[in-house]
Amino acid sequence: MMTSELPPLVIDYHGDRLAGIDEVGRGPLVGPVVAAAVILDPARPIAGLTDSKMLAAPRREALDGEIRARALAFAVAEASAAEVDALNIFHATHLAMRRAIDALSPAAEYLLVDGNRLPGHHVPGQAVVKGDARHPAIAAASILAKVARDAGMVALDARHPDYGFARHKGYPTPEHLAALERLGPLPDHRRSFGPVKRQLALF
Template sequence: MPVEYPELVIKYDGTLLAGVDEVGRGPLIGAVVAAAVILDPARPVDGLGDSKMLTSARREHLAEEIRDKALAFAVAEASALEIDELNIYHATHLAMRRAIDALKPSAEYLLVDGNRLPGHHVPGQAVVKGDARHPAIGAASILAKVARDAQMLTLHERFPDYGFARHKGYPTPEHLAALERLGPLSEHRRTFAPVKRQLELF
């Protein structure tokens, strides 16, 4: 029998089912971060869901609980350089495969947020808006978001004039104005249009 969740039927009943999600496709700077999580049915984590809908404090609390209770979890990334070399689509799937490969024990089935699988040998299915539809994907979303936000806070400490603590690298008016005023950093994604335009001027 398939395992049923609201609006979602999982065509697999194995216990080592990993949720996979990414954060950071849209920003102009830094890595794209992916996470994979195998939850423990005997130790559920309440309140899992789309990380974007949670406060920072709530994400931090849930991330700690996920790391404590999950059967396995892993966070991996593809760098800004890899994004520029591969493009963001392929770099995102690279980060996902790295996270899946790092799981111990290994996953037997994958639930991947989005509409495409990352090309891993472990079977699975893509789930559109999966972070709000399955707890394992929601858990992965939270771990990836917490990890990427931490990277942006570290970058903010080094370059406070860019405002990374506030916009997390996304192309907000503040970030675009800082790019125009100060120029791109080495961590910026050089193939992304706003960065590419400024590189031509500096």
């Protein structure tokens, strides 16, 4: 359910190919930043869409399946940890967003992007602060991106169980920082991020 505490969202587009765009993974020390783009089908509404951070994991995963089954189009894309290091997290986030937008079929005609900046795509659109709580298409994108990135962290945890990735999802929690100090960075870690950079100097 979209929150009523934010001002009404005025959209300068009235067609059916409006894509919501959101990302997950700006803050973690490891892995890609993941973006999703979703064009919802007005004829097949999905109940309960909201900011992915407000949903428990089982509910997010159930909604992920509904979005994939009912949306007119959806795409999930990423920018790798190496691209984050090469471009910085801001530009890597926009790269992942552009990749998701480009992968939509049918293509989007208008973009609603969570945040305060558009990702530099030729499709017109608008940036929406707290958009994942203000428009269902952005909320749907936040859910797809969150479920995809969390699954990647669970897979990384299976390969490197001593780091606890399935629990903290790569964020700089005390558990993660302690594992970095004890074991050193992995190739998947973002070398430009301070805690990783400091450990690289020691190993």
